[in-house]
Amino acid sequence: xxxxxxxxxxxxxxxxxxxxxxxxxxxxxxxxxxxxxxxxxxxxxxxxxxxxxxxxxxxxxxxxxxxxxxxxxxxxxxxxxxxxxxxxxxxxxxxxxxxxxxxxxxxxxxxxxxxxxxxxxxxxxxxxxxxxxxxxxxxxxxxxxxxxxxxxxxxxxxxxxxxxxxxxxxxxxxxxxxxxxxxxxxxxxxxxxxxxxxxxxxxxxxxxxxxxxxxxxxxxxxxxxxxxxxxxxxxxxxxxxxxxxxxxxxxxxxxxxxxxxxxxxxxxxxxxxxxxxxxxxxxxxxxxxxxxxxxxxxxxxxxxxxxxxxxxxxxxxxxxxxxxxxxxxxxxxxxxxxxxxxxxxxxx
Amino acid sequence: xxxxxxxxxxxxxxxxxxxxxxxxxxxxxxxxxxxxxxxxxxxxxxxxxxxxxxxxxxxxxxxxxxxxxxxxxxxxxxxxxxxxxxxxxxxxxxxxxxxxxxxxxxxxxxxxxxxxxxxxxxxxxxxxxxxxxxxxxxxxxxxxxxxxxxxxxxxxxxxxxxxxxxxxxxxxxxxxxxxxxxxxxxxxxxxxxxxxxxxxxxxxxxxxxxxxxxxxxxxxxxxxxxxxxxxxxxxxxxxxxxxxxxxxxxxxxxxx
Amino acid sequence: xxxxxxxxxxxxxxxxxxxxxxxxxxxxxxxxxxxxxxxxxxxxxxxxxxxxxxxxxxxxxxxxxxxxxxxxxxxxxxxxxxxxxxxxxxxxxxxxxxxxxxxxxxxxxxxxxxxxxxxxxxxxxxxxxxxxxxxxxxxxxxxxxxxxxxxxxxxxxxxxxxxxxxxxxxxxxxxxxxxxxxxxxxxxxxxxxxxxxxxxxxxxxxxxxxxxxxxxxxxxxxxxxxxxxxxxxxxxxxxxxxxxxxxxxxxxxxxxxxxxxxxxxxxxxxxxxxxxxxxxxxxxxxxxxxxxxxxxxxxxxxxxxxxxxxxxxxxx
Numbered sequence: 001x002x003x004x005x006x007x008x009x010x011x012x013x014x015x016x017x018x019x020x021x022x023x024x025x026x027x028x029x030x031x032x033x034x035x036x037x038x039x040x041x042x043x044x045x046x047x048x049x050x051x052x053x054x055x056x057x058x059x060x061x062x063x064x065x066x067x068x069x070x071x072x073x074x075x076x077x078x079x080x081x082x083x084x085x086x087x088x089x090x091x092x093x094x095x096x097x098x099x100x101x102x103x104x105x106x107x108x109x110x111x112x113x114x115x116x117x118x119x120x121x122x123x124x125x126x127x128x129x130x131x132x133x134x135x136x137x138x139x140x141x142x143x144x145x146x147x148x149x150x151x152x153x154x155x156x157x158x159x160x161x162x163x164x165x166x167x168x169x170x171x172x173x174x175x176x177x178x179x180x181x182x183x184x185x186x187x188x189x190x191x192x193x194x195x196x197x198x199x200x201x202x203x204x205x206x207x208x209x210x211x212x213x214x215x216x217x218x219x220x221x222x223x224x225x226x227x228x229x230x231x232x233x234x235x236x237x238x239x240x241x242x243x244x245x246x247x248x249x250x251x252x253x254x255x256x257x258x259x260x261x262x263x264x265x266x267x268x269x270x271x272x273x274x275x276x277x278x279x280x281x282x283x284x285x286x287x288x289x290x291x292x293x294x295x296x297x298x299x300x301x302x303x304x305x306x307x308x309x310x311x312x313x314x315x316x317x318x319x320x321x322x323x324x325x326x327x328x329x330x331x332x333x334x335x336x337x338x339x340x341x342x343x344x345x346x347x348x
Numbered sequence: 349x350x351x352x353x354x355x356x357x358x359x360x361x362x363x364x365x366x367x368x369x370x371x372x373x374x375x376x377x378x379x380x381x382x383x384x385x386x387x388x389x390x391x392x393x394x395x396x397x398x399x400x401x402x403x404x405x406x407x408x409x410x411x412x413x414x415x416x417x418x419x420x421x422x423x424x425x426x427x428x429x430x431x432x433x434x435x436x437x438x439x440x441x442x443x444x445x446x447x448x449x450x451x452x453x454x455x456x457x458x459x460x461x462x463x464x465x466x467x468x469x470x471x472x473x474x475x476x477x478x479x480x481x482x483x484x485x486x487x488x489x490x491x492x493x494x495x496x497x498x499x500x501x502x503x504x505x506x507x508x509x510x511x512x513x514x515x516x517x518x519x520x521x522x523x524x525x526x527x528x529x530x531x532x533x534x535x536x537x538x539x540x541x542x543x544x545x546x547x548x549x550x551x552x553x554x555x556x557x558x559x560x561x562x563x564x565x566x567x568x569x570x571x572x573x574x575x576x577x578x579x580x581x582x583x584x585x586x587x588x589x590x591x592x593x594x595x596x597x598x599x600x601x602x603x604x
Numbered sequence: 605x606x607x608x609x610x611x612x613x614x615x616x617x618x619x620x621x622x623x624x625x626x627x628x629x630x631x632x633x634x635x636x637x638x639x640x641x642x643x644x645x646x647x648x649x650x651x652x653x654x655x656x657x658x659x660x661x662x663x664x665x666x667x668x669x670x671x672x673x674x675x676x677x678x679x680x681x682x683x684x685x686x687x688x689x690x691x692x693x694x695x696x697x698x699x700x701x702x703x704x705x706x707x708x709x710x711x712x713x714x715x716x717x718x719x720x721x722x723x724x725x726x727x728x729x730x731x732x733x734x735x736x737x738x739x740x741x742x743x744x745x746x747x748x749x750x751x752x753x754x755x756x757x758x759x760x761x762x763x764x765x766x767x768x769x770x771x772x773x774x775x776x777x778x779x780x781x782x783x784x785x786x787x788x789x790x791x792x793x794x795x796x797x798x799x800x801x802x803x804x805x806x807x808x809x810x811x812x813x814x815x816x817x818x819x820x821x822x823x824x825x826x827x828x829x830x831x832x833x834x835x836x837x838x839x840x841x842x843x844x845x846x847x848x849x850x851x852x853x854x855x856x857x858x859x860x861x862x863x864x865x866x867x868x869x870x871x872x873x874x875x876x877x878x879x880x881x882x883x884x885x886x887x888x889x890x891x892x893x894x895x896x897x898x899x900x901x902x903x904x905x906x907x908x909x910x911x912x913x914x915x916x917x918x919x920x
């Protein structure tokens with residue numbers, strides 16, 4: 001068991017975090033919107049966590065900010081103490097960071113979403129791509145984000161655990177909470193409105209559903225989820241930089257949803273878990289004796305090639321992804337007796 | 349006592365060079381069954397789209413219960429009490445029949461995200477109520493036994509009935525039916541007129557109806573408006589409209 | 605700002621702008637006929653650069669399956685340029701056959717096709733990495749043999765340097781643009797293309813072989829993209845297979861600014877963005893890459909049909 005955790009502990013934590021990111025892309029998708037903005041909010045969230053925990057918001061040594069900013073950052077530093085390596089960073093503060101990250105991302109989402117979500121289809125996708133790229137360039141250049149190098153030495157709540165598996169006490173409940181949230185949402189009034197918008201936005205509005213309000217709501221919820229995940233991940237990875245919020249990350253997360261399942265809450269979760277574990281599985285497969293070298297190399301380094309082809313052909317073969325709502329329905333049908341067929345024709 | 353419930357004033361809709369609806373005016377009285385007929389492409393569906401705000405008028409005014417609704421958005425018009433069905437059925441295909449009808453009750457309920465997700469009492473009560481209402485409506489159109497079947501798996505005639513049930517779930521005062529008889533077999537069509545009358549009585553509706561089946565329209569409607577090339581060429585009760593010169597010309601060509 | 609510095613920046617802007625333009629023409633061709641953005645275009649663009657590099661007989665580096673590979677011959681640059689473009693065009697056709705056509709036959713949502721092309725882009729670019737590694741490559745200077753490296757249009761004190769490469773790029777871009785426009789407007793096939801872009805169903809009812817035309821469009825798009833890739837590689841080094849993805853993203857800004865599906869628009873958009881990027885004050889140079897996306901975001905909000913596109917009307 002210990003051996004397993006030593007080897008795979010970190011991977012398991014990452015799998016859970018990626019599954020949450022998949023859910024955060026799934027939320028706007030439920031309302032019919034292809035938003036590739038998740039990595040942007042993920043990055044913002046991570047920076048919130050990293051900046052607070054490492055006190056990066058403090059002015060350069062020997063300088064001060066003008067009041068009242070200076071008093072504010074001093075107060076902030078008292079809440080988020082600088083922790084020496086080897087000391088445990090309070091777990092509660094990690095949770096506080098997650099909440100703050102969520103709030104900030106929620107606000108940004110509303111500000112960006114209100115104008116942007118009037119766009120449909122590909123225009124919206126393009127706008128979210130633009131958003132992520134702008135954020136990426138900003139984070140590469142602003143001093144508070146550490147520029148191109150990013151932020152190092154994010155304090156650890158579990159400094160003695162090299163495998164990082166202890167993070168499971170937050171990561172697992174977080175994943176379960178997000179999954180349960182989306183599961184409940186799908187079965188509620190608001191969730192139904194989202195799905196109606198996705199099915200046929202025109203008909204949905206004709207039935208009284210406010211498209212802008214609901215789309216912004218879905219988008220914002222996704223952003224909050226991604227932001228919270230970012231703050232946590234910054235601690236898990238011990239470092240944070242612009243590479244967390246790139247277009248490539250959008251593609252990866254999109255793959256989780258497209259392949260895992262884009263029509264039910266379980267799809268993104270499965271997709272996130274499985275596809276994050278996939279490179280490791282491939283690496284193991286690459287180590288099998290007797291494989292030709294080119295194949296072995298392909299399996300170990302060609303992860304993105306495989307993902308790419310999975311997306312490219314996945315939409316063709318499994319338009320709804322692997323886990324579809326029909327799978328649930330089949331179980332439901334098996335449990336209930338078949339209805340008596342109605343007579344057709346006659347009274348309408 | 350009859351009052352005007354829906355009024356179209358000098359409504360015009362241009363698409364580039366094409367005038368789809370040209371200065372059309374009429375008033376629909378409460379509780380009447382009002383027919384809208386005309387050759388294909390006359391602008392009837394565009395008029396429906398204008399009334400439900402799915403398209404914006406180039407000029408003109410729309411009044412509902414004497415209030416100006418010209419600038420409202422589609423979901424606001426629906427909330428005021430105008431529901432419709434579509435010429436090319438627009439059900440939520442991947443949702444079940446029950447879910448389709450439940451969705452349309454969105455405006456009459458209010459539980460937000462958190463109450464819904466956490467199953468707070470008000471949300472649960474609303475959900476129960478919405479479900480019951482939906483089942484009742486499905487009962488009415490004989491689809492209750494297939495409540496959990498996906499909408500897109502229903503045969504065409506059933507889909508039409510489902511669309512009507514969904515529109516009724518909006519609890520409208522005015523129901524716009526866009527070619528409800530299209531694609532129905534003769535058996536189904538025969539019952540359609542009495543079905544519409546039944547629904548109107550039961551739900552106290554005003555019905556505005558686009559239909560190509562002229563005998564049905566003549567038998568069912570209290571008054572009829574005739575459109576041709578986007579213009580209103582006749583308005584009156586069935587007898588008047590049948591005798592109207594312009595109408596005869598429009599349908600049969602100039603027989604002089 | 606000195607006048608000559610301004611001119612210098614303008615020239616740089618127009619130069620990179622013309623490359624953006626021909627790259628985006630590939631997007632535009634496909635959008636105008638299919639109504640979708642082919643994200644794989646960025647990968648085809650990259651392949652063009654790599655194909656040409658191989659065709660001039662250069663050797664690949666130490667990584668990847670084809671480490672140290674080298675073709676036994678070396679073509680003169682103009683031929684290699686064309687050859688690289690043609691090979692890229694063929695890859696374009698392959699992509700069409702394998703992903704776009706099946707999705708089209710199913711009447712799939714354009715967003716699904718977009719996602720599929722995204723997957724293809726990622727897969728192809730990483731495939732390149734698998735084969736030849738992720739190092740930077742540059743074209744040997746012998747490629748522009750005989751031509752001076754740059755020409756000074758100004759004076760000794762106020763130099764106005766135009767690199768020969770930039771002139772070559774500008775000339776080739778103009779040629780491509782003119783040829784494409786002539787093709788679309790003056791030839792029978794070009795008119796058929798326009799017909800299909802207006803209304804595919806009617807066109808096929810009128811006897812136009814839409815499938816064949818779509819293949820042709822993908823080929824042309826790949827050809828143009830591949831040539832653009834080589835030109836960029838010529839102007840700056842190929843920083844690795846991913847440079848196509850970055851270009852692919854910028855191309856989105858260009859196509860939206862110019863107007864989706866509008867050929868002159870791609871040129872206008874490209875030049876505008878190229879100039880905008882280069883006219884930044886020195887303090888903001890680090891944000892150069894964000895300019896295109898800022899423009900993209902604003903255009904989408906304010907005027908989604910771009911500068912030259914037509915306003916879109918949704919049919920109910």
